[in-house]
Amino acid sequence: MTESIRVAIGQIAPDWLQRAPTLNKVMAAVAEAADQGARLIAFGEALVPGYPFWLDRTGGAAFDNAAQKAWHAHYLKQAVCIEQGHLDPLCQLARQRQVAVWLGIIERAADRGGHTVYCTLVHIDHQGQIKSRHRKLVPTYEERLAWGAGDGHGLVVNHVDDVAITALNCWENWMPLARAALYAQGPQLHIASWPGSRRNTDLITPFIAREGRCFVMSVSSLMRAEDAGDQVPDLAAMRLEPGTVLADGGSCICAPNGDYLVTPLDCIEQVVSADLDLSQVLAEHQNFDCVGHYSRPDVLSLSVNRQRQSTVDLKD
Numbered sequence: 001m002t003e004s005i006r007v008a009i010g011q012i013a014p015d016w017l018q019r020a021p022t023l024n025k026v027m028a029a030v031a032e033a034a035d036q037g038a039r040l041i042a043f044g045e046a047l048v049p050g051y052p053f054w055l056d057r058t059g060g061a062a063f064d065n066a067a068q069k070a071w072h073a074h075y076l077k078q079a080v081c082i083e084q085g086h087l088d089p090l091c092q093l094a095r096q097r098q099v100a101v102w103l104g105i106i107e108r109a110a111d112r113g114g115h116t117v118y119c120t121l122v123h124i125d126h127q128g129q130i131k132s133r134h135r136k137l138v139p140t141y142e143e144r145l146a147w148g149a150g151d152g153h154g155l156v157v158n159h160v161d162d163v164a165i166t167a168l169n170c171w172e173n174w175m176p177l178a179r180a181a182l183y184a185q186g187p188q189l190h191i192a193s194w195p196g197s198r199r200n201t202d203l204i205t206p207f208i209a210r211e212g213r214c215f216v217m218s219v220s221s222l223m224r225a226e227d228a229g230d231q232v233p234d235l236a237a238m239r240l241e242p243g244t245v246l247a248d249g250g251s252c253i254c255a256p257n258g259d260y261l262v263t264p265l266d267c268i269e270q271v272v273s274a275d276l277d278l279s280q281v282l283a284e285h286q287n288f289d290c291v292g293h294y295s296r297p298d299v300l301s302l303s304v305n306r307q308r309q310s311t312v313d314l315k316d
Contacts, residue, residue, distance in 0.1 A: 008038035013222035034097035044221030079108035095128030157185040167191035196247020206258035223247035256284035
């Protein structure tokens with residue numbers, strides 16, 4: 001059994017709403033993590049090509065609005081279509097450097113017609129294979145103006161070597177039943193992916209660690225005025241004065257007892273690695289195991305549908 005694993009946080013900013021240059025930044029961070037000896041690296045929610053910050057700043061709820069349609073069209077053009085090979089160079093790098101990757105993308109889903117995007121957390125293993133793509137169950141608040149609702153297909157445990165790892169997007173981490181579905185699969189490490197901001201990570205990260213008795217990596221992106229270029233439909237409408245910060249990071253790592261191994265990283269692009277002593281996972285389960293000896297399945301149980309959802313079942 002693996003005794004320890006070195007992991008890395010990739011807290012970087014996108015080249016906002018530009019897929020190719022943002023993927024180049026991701027690949028540079030993966031290479032840096034490999035140089036640090038990390039076996040895996042995780043990135044923030046919706047990093048490629050970026051979080052839909054325009055919704056809150058340009059009247060995103062305006063119905064049948066030409067400006068909002070232009071933003072949406074640009075978002076779809078820059079989104080990631082896995083079937084078109086957009087992640088192939090990253091997969092090749094993961095295989096070459098033997099680093100597993102968890103990456104937040106905006107997925108233009110070919111299996112749902114190709115005109116709706118999903119907030120998806122992709123896992124690429126050491127062989128460069130995409131092992132899972134978890135589509136966010138419920139987009140949060142204004143996100144519902146840009147993203148479709150996902151399904152339970154990605155509520156799985158993945159492995160790096162024999163280390164069990166689970167992952168959720170942003171406010172999914174506040175969903176008790178989503179967490180329970182993953183705890184039941186025995187994670188030693190949980191990855192919580194966020195668009196950015198310490199206000200999202202500094203309370204829930206130690207909480208999940210103590211509840212699940214596992215290591216927790218909360219990984220966020222950054223978004224500053226200088227990260228947005230004039231390639232977007234209407235940059236002036238975003239009112240991004242110099243110094244504006246829309247996402248300040250807050251990435252961190254907690255041990256299974258809730259103590260910080262890496263304290264929240266504020267307003268800095270950085271690849272940070274840490275060694276996880278997996279024996280701590282076993283030790284902290286001695287007095288609490290929410291799906292094992294401290295559970296009552298005869299009284300409380302959960303049913304999970306992990307089928308990929310589709311509008312059409314085509315039979316040729």
